[in-house]
Amino acid sequence: MVNMIFLLFMILGLFLILRFLSKTSVLHILLRHFQSLEDRLHVHQSYRVPQFNHLFQENELYVKVSTYLSSLPSLEDSDFTNLFSGSKSNDILLRLDVNQTIRDVFLGARVTWTIEKSEKDGPRVLVLRLRKKDRRRILRPYLQHILSVAGDISQRKKGLKLCMNVSSSSGENGRWSSVPFNHPASFDTVVMDIDSKNEVKADLETFLKSKQFYHRLGRVWKRSYLLYGPSGTGKSSFVAAMARFLNFDVYDIDLSEVSDDSDLKMLLLQTTSKSMIVVEDLDRFLMGKCRDVSLSGILNFIDGIISCCGEERVMVFTMNSKEEVDRAVLRPGRIDVHVQFPLCDFSSFKNLASNYLGVKEHKLFPQLEEIFQGGASLTPAEIGEIMISNRSSPTRALKSVITAMQTTGGIKSRRSSCDNESIRNTEETSGDLGGLFSRDHSVRDFRKLYGLLKMGSRRKEESLDFRYG
Numbered sequence: 001m002v003n004m005i006f007l008l009f010m011i012l013g014l015f016l017i018l019r020f021l022s023k024t025s026v027l028h029i030l031l032r033h034f035q036s037l038e039d040r041l042h043v044h045q046s047y048r049v050p051q052f053n054h055l056f057q058e059n060e061l062y063v064k065v066s067t068y069l070s071s072l073p074s075l076e077d078s079d080f081t082n083l084f085s086g087s088k089s090n091d092i093l094l095r096l097d098v099n100q101t102i103r104d105v106f107l108g109a110r111v112t113w114t115i116e117k118s119e120k121d122g123p124r125v126l127v128l129r130l131r132k133k134d135r136r137r138i139l140r141p142y143l144q145h146i147l148s149v150a151g152d153i154s155q156r157k158k159g160l161k162l163c164m165n166v167s168s169s170s171g172e173n174g175r176w177s178s179v180p181f182n183h184p185a186s187f188d189t190v191v192m193d194i195d196s197k198n199e200v201k202a203d204l205e206t207f208l209k210s211k212q213f214y215h216r217l218g219r220v221w222k223r224s225y226l227l228y229g230p231s232g233t234g235k236s237s238f239v240a241a242m243a244r245f246l247n248f249d250v251y252d253i254d255l256s257e258v259s260d261d262s263d264l265k266m267l268l269l270q271t272t273s274k275s276m277i278v279v280e281d282l283d284r285f286l287m288g289k290c291r292d293v294s295l296s297g298i299l300n301f302i303d304g305i306i307s308c309c310g311e312e313r314v315m316v317f318t319m320n321s322k323e324e325v326d327r328a329v330l331r332p333g334r335i336d337v338h339v340q341f342p343l344c345d346f347s348s349f350k351n352l353a354s355n356y357l358g359v360k361e362h363k364l365f366p367q368l369e370e371i372f373q374g375g376a377s378l379t380p381a382e383i384g385e386i387m388i389s390n391r392s393s394p395t396r397a398l399k400s401v402i403t404a405m406q407t408t409g410g411i412k413s414r415r416s417s418c419d420n421e422s423i424r425n426t427e428e429t430s431g432d433l434g435g436l437f438s439r440d441h442s443v444r445d446f447r448k449l450y451g452l453l454k455m456g457s458r459r460k461e462e463s464l465d466f467r468y469g
């Protein structure tokens with residue numbers, strides 16, 4: 001009996017101790033003391049990164065290390081930290097304070113950083129402290145890692161650029177002019193087969209992490225993609241999503257503005273690393289009769305990246321169809337990944353309905369599924385147009401899609417003839433900001449055609465209501 005009471009008291013005592021530990025920071029304090037005791041048992045080495053050099057110029061390494069430290073989660077978790085507003089209105093920046101120390105872990109080694117100041121208002125010094133036994137193993141890779149993370153952070157802060165090649169006769173300095181790249185498309189907004197989307201994402205992620213791999217094989221760190229499919233299936237939107245995902249600037253090459261093969265090479269030379277080079281509608285350009293750049297110029301351009309300039313570049317080509325394209329352009333090794341963009345099937349349609357109309361299930365879905373099973377005939381762009389125009393009434397939007405699907409035999413044949421007319425040329429795109437922004441001919445053609453159809457069908461069926469724009 002006494003034993004039972006003793007056991008009960010033990011359990012109660014244990015429960016109270018656990019509760020006390022979980023409600024207070026005692027565990028945290030003990031852990032911290034243990035860490036500092038453990039630190040004292042090792043020989044350390046310190047490295048100083050002064051804010052200014054002997055000519056009182058700011059030490060770039062100091063700036064980069066500060067940027068890196070501000071991004072560490074341990075700074076957010078530290079006992080106190082300085083908060084500043086950033087360059088953008090909703091940015092809040094965390095900064096180390098003088099004599100504050102934060103910890104970081106790299107390749108399993110623990111290091112600390114402290115800001116020191118020699119005198120009041122004097123220049124600051126960042127002090128890196130690490131265990132002597134870890135020095136050889138981690139110092140250089142750790143500093144490289146800091147530089148690369150800091151570079152990425154500043155690039156993100158700068159915002160992405162969309163560069164377009166200006167005509168060589170325009171008299172501008174340099175061949176690229178740039179605007180901020182604000183395309184809203186992301187991998188979440190582009191509707192396509194989920195497996196293909198995930199494969200491209202994984203491929204891009206692997207690419208980003210493969211610097212050492214490419215170098216070990218003696219290959220330049222670059223990757224090229226071909227996106228092909230009918231007009232309005234989301235190729236340009238996907239290019240924008242890829243650029244946002246990689247956080248790369250975009251160089252959109254308009255081949256009709258290139259005067260000859262060497263001009264094309266020059267353009268390539270003027271691109272920077274961590275960039276995405278995009279050539280839209282390559283099939284149409286290659287099929288064009290009077291062009292200033294030869295096929296071998298194009299092939300050298302695709303391969304040129306291997307021989308002439310820096311790396312960490314992604315090249316993306318878009319085409320409506322690769323049937324007519326010279327096999328030499330598509331041979332393995334020249335274009336690494338081919339991604340098909342098909343017409344809209346039922347599963348993509350449901351994703352569009354969910355994104356555009358907020359509808360996940362609807363009584364018209366079985367009927368739509370049946371129609372889709374008979375074969376896809378509309379592009380995501382066309383369906384998106386119908387949904388946007390009728391977004392106030394999902395039922396009307398779905399009925400409009402049904403009618404459009406049932407009448408698209410005529411549209412499809414007309415669309416293919418429109419496609420041939422919509423070859424990108426100087427006149428047509430003058431004033432455009434380039435492929436990623438505005439070559440939306442299929443949708444315009446669709447609107448026009450549907451406008452006609454609407455008038456025709458109204459006579460038969462007064463209740464139909466297609467509204468565009």
Ligand SMILES: Nc1ncnc2c1ncn2[C@@H]1O[C@H](COP(=O)(O)OP(=O)(O)OP(=O)(O)O)[C@@H](O)[C@H]1O
Nearest residue numbers: 189190191230231232233234235236237380381384
């Ligand atoms: N798969 C898709 N998912 C979501 N939206 C799409 C998709 N495809 C097209 N759209 C919408 O349709 C419009 C046109 O798409 P986009 O310009 O990306 O097509 P494209 O395949 O590049 O066409 P083109 O071959 O004519 O250049 C965009 O506004 C886009 O939002």
Ligand SMILES: [Mg+2]
Nearest residue numbers: 235236280439
């Ligand atoms: Mg496009």
